[in-house]
Amino acid sequence: MHPFDYVAATSVDQVNSVLAEHGKRARPLVGGTDLLVQLRGGRFELDVVVDIKGVPEANVLDLNGSLKMGSAVSCATVYENEAISAAFPGLMDAAELIGGIQIQSRASMAGNLCNSTPSGDTIGPMIVHGGQVNIVSSSGSRTVAVEDFCTGPGRNVLEDGEWVLDITFPAPSSSFGAAYERFIPRNEMDIAVAGAASSLTLDGSGNISEAKVSLAAVGPTPVTVGAIGDLLEGKTPTAENFEAAGKIAYDAVSPISDMRGTIEQRRHLSGVLTRRTLAKAAERAKAG
Amino acid sequence: MVDKIHVKTTINGLPQEFLVDPFMSLLETLRDVLNLTGTKEGCNDGNCGACTVVLDGRIVDSCCVLGAEIEGKTVETIEGMAGPDGLHPLQQAFLEEAALQCGICTPGFLVSAKALLEREPEADEHRIRYWLAGNLCRCTGYDKIIKAVQKVQA
């Protein structure tokens, strides 16, 4: 492994300056569960890693209707918070099934996002919860929707010197529900063969006023299927409508075959998981 | 070349000070710098749990942590599990229930299981199996490990 230096940053400015100085040769460190493994495997080389776990702003976890989640907050910290669990069920579903407990204790959702693998379990749920990424650098900050963050396998919109400080989510309405499910051959410690995150908002008469589905591991980036929203809006949350949504998902994805699954298997699973997560999201929306 | 980093930390309740290469994992640091070889390497990529330690109250795979990261923190390893009064009840239960065969995964399982029982003493079988899913054992089929954990709960 190419020897790299370690900086334990304590302020946003310190992170900014290290990243500005080293460009592509530096990256922030949170859980290390992807970064250190990739460095060890020779995937790329760095001269510096900047530990951001000591930066106060990256550790914010603030629920005030909306949710602000610092990029250093571990998955375990999120799902152990009952109020957040109740208000953001899609995030909960994902946070609880990443890796094992050891990984959940370290890995953050922002780290999962920045790793930008198509199979990243938390990305779809953050999309359907309407997450906005707060990107900072020495030259300022900008906001990008989670949905627009990933640009390809392992690639994203971050420019040299930029990093994610936090992700914010709008306050869900009382008739909002969301869910995430992935398919893996084992019951834990696995990478999604396919995954689906769904959210629904119901109107006063119980009809669907808004629906969103984002699929994992079935394209170069998370696949948000707009056509499902179009189909479901104004409809009732019935098994038949969700079945139809599943068919749209089946047709909308363009997966590859690899060691984790085949094209046909992934398309099929996209349909099944879309239907199942929509149904679960509807249950949660009804429960308020 | 990069310079070594000076780290002050607390391991198994004792203050420790050492120099470590900044790119060295906590697993390597424990084993090669501090001679705490009870923590084992099985995969070095966060998928087997053999290197599980407690870092500031949470279990982590020490292969996915840098040695430099433990500055000012507390670490608990298998070497700190038994006290002056003897074995931890989990260690005793693992012996009595034959919950180990080759023993290489045992330290990781014990550290994980202890963390579970401290948080959730009433965990049911499914919860125990879920909590320990990050620890691979290839010898036992897990049966006797689960029974040993349950024995301590009883």
Add this chain to the structure above:
Amino acid sequence: MVSTQEYKVIGTRPIRHDGLDKVTGRAVYGADIKLPGMLYGDVLRSPHAHARIKSVDTSGAEAMDGVIAVMTSADMPEAGDKIVDLGEGEINLKYASNHIIASGKVNFKGHPVAAVAATSTNIAREAVRAIKVEYEVLPSAITVDEALADGAPIICEEMVGDDLGEEVKNTNMASHFRHEFGDLEKGFSEATTIVEHRYDLAMVHQGYIEPQNATAVWNEEGRIKVWVSTQGSFSTRTQIAGVLQIDESRINVVPLEIGGGFGGKIPIYLEPLAAILSKKSGGKPVRILMDRTDVFDATGPTPGGWVNVKMGVNDEGIITAAESDIRFDAGGFPGSPVGAAAMCVFSCYDIANTRIDGYDIIVNKPKTAAYRAPGSTHVAFATESVVDEICEKIGMDVVEFRLKNASKEGSRRADGPIFPLIGNVETLEASQASPHWQSELVRDGGNGKLRGRGIANGYWFNIGFKSSVNLSVNTDGTVMLVEGSTDIGGTRVSIAMQAAEVLGIPAEDVRPTVVDTDSVGYTDVTGGSRTCYATGYAAYNAAKSLITKLTTRAASIWDLSEDQIEFSEGKFASKSDPELSMTFKELASQLNDTGGPVNSTGAVDLENAGGSFATHIVDLEIDPETGKTDVVRYTTVQDVGTAIHPSYVEGQMQGGAVQGIGWALNEEYFMSDEGAMENASFLDYRMPTSLDLPEIETILVEVPNPVHPYGVRGVGETPIVPPVAAIANAIYDALGIRLRSAPMNPGRILVALKEKNG
């Protein structure tokens, strides 16, 4: 027949002597060794599955700060074409040498090409990357069918294959042999139902958690000391001696604690490299550790390949004929377990007319090694699936059919020999009576999930071979036991218990230690289910010898002749004078006044143990929408001879079953077209976690082995034999689809369901 023998120690569950060190982190495993001045090694491995090495330039590595020694195959002595017996299996030294470091050609991805010793792990790793190798990439053959196809690349070019006794050149077929008994055509002509299918299996790995490691010192006297994680210290010594062309007596192998093996830690990989690097660095200790990718790429998995089984039965449900064609990929050098597979394929049945063809085929994959009952799981998948299908066709209960055709004492195994006393029938009967088999299967698993139940049989012969044990008595009445069998799963305690039973003292009073090859007599590997049987027998003999010597001491104390003294129930006593009686402990306290220390030795070279049979029952729950399978209930029933320490016998049964479950459902070498294993990590190799399993119920059947004083049979390997077939049969029961390729993963189940449902 079930054991009725009364024992004091055997059958109890004492805490294992080495347990305390293992639950406190004090136990020293191979990678835990740290010696003064130690250097850290690393190995450069081929990125190609098949290539000619045109040049190796090590100058970049040699120039780096902190690099002390660099080696290639040029540093290895020329190994002759000599077969060496390893106890369980044999190796050809020329291939062994080429396997350890490639000479001229690489035969699989991960094949070592060069090695480095440096002052730190990271410098060694960087130095390896600085070595430049020029390869001429060759076409590769990954499966047995590819390797036997016309125009296939020839992998071991100088090898001469053996086709039913005839020499064949320019082939990847190392061997083709046949067993034939009775009249096959006549047998099939008597059959009214015939079923024939081919079963394919992917290569799978033992998956031990501790990677291979070796630390060596080659000193100025030309003596080598090696600290290592191995199943056999003496077989390691033999292999090192052969590959390095050094007398065995100049090598001392120190076996440290071993983090799993399952057959995979019998071959050597790193030891000669560490030794040569030590020599080149002036006698400094050199430690080399594999990482997990190295373990998958370059140690010895069990073969992939296929097994064809054809079986015919008559109207009474009697098997009249059976035929099998077994083709295993040996990996990059010859030597798969196809011979063992041929012994096992029909071993659960008494069949008059049989023919078995076995093929050992070289492919561009890692050289295979033993893996728990090597070869038997493959053939059980085929035979037990065919049996299940036959039972359905003729409408016979699957257990009744197996009982009706069961092999028993006097039956001829399809490779020739007659079975001694075996417990096949007793195991089947116990399965039939088990709570699991007697329970009703609820077919609806809820949420659209479907349940099914499957059952399958399995057999493994247990080897005997050589073991040595030394005993010495302490004056406090305890006994030190020194053995050469490395302890992977609790054999220290099971061997100590057998000595304790003879001596009439508690298991805790016998202290077992595993020592290096300088310190105990020759002992074969911990493998072949032999350790509790053979090393236990050696301990028994040593303990008997101790009693004889102690009887002499008692005689001298009481001024009697030896034949006037008897030893029973842990007491030495005069046959005539009831007043004269001493416990073992009391006599031990008088040793220093009666001639000093008393020691003894037991050494054996045993024939095979007769074998062990198992029946496994499994209930599955399958989600037909995703193809996901969950095991919801599992029972293992096995003839264990006599269970010395029942907890560790159960542990073997449970662990073997779970490895088999992983093999059945998800584990495989997922190979690229270029011959690279794409899933070489625990993340994507998908071994079962605790959450993937239910309780594994165990039923111990005890049909004592008549050739062992306590009736011990080997129990370690048989448990991995039935699971793949049992799960295939349960999938059929749940979904009505017969899967004939392992792993039977969700993708395959979905495809099969789609074919069935259109």
Add this chain to the structure above:
Amino acid sequence: MARVFIPFALRKLTDGVTEVRVSGGTLREVIDNLEEMYPGTKERIVENDAIKSGLAAVVGEQPTREGLRTKVGEDIEVHFIPHIAGGRAVARCGSGLGR
């Protein structure tokens, strides 16, 4: 007389005979007598005065541990079973029964 079972690969040398009665008090004598009856068989079973590597000699029920010295009783079965070994680079590999 022992019942010697002829391995498939040797049956060309025995004109297809699969089982033959051979006298001899030890395995060595049995193999020598078999060679008398069917020339060429011995060199396929014995090498360097031992059972060839890659072959297991079964006398009775289990592979013998005493090699050519094994006592062979009346009516006892003798088998020579190939067990695949690590192979050989030049000539003979695998089953040990090759030439």
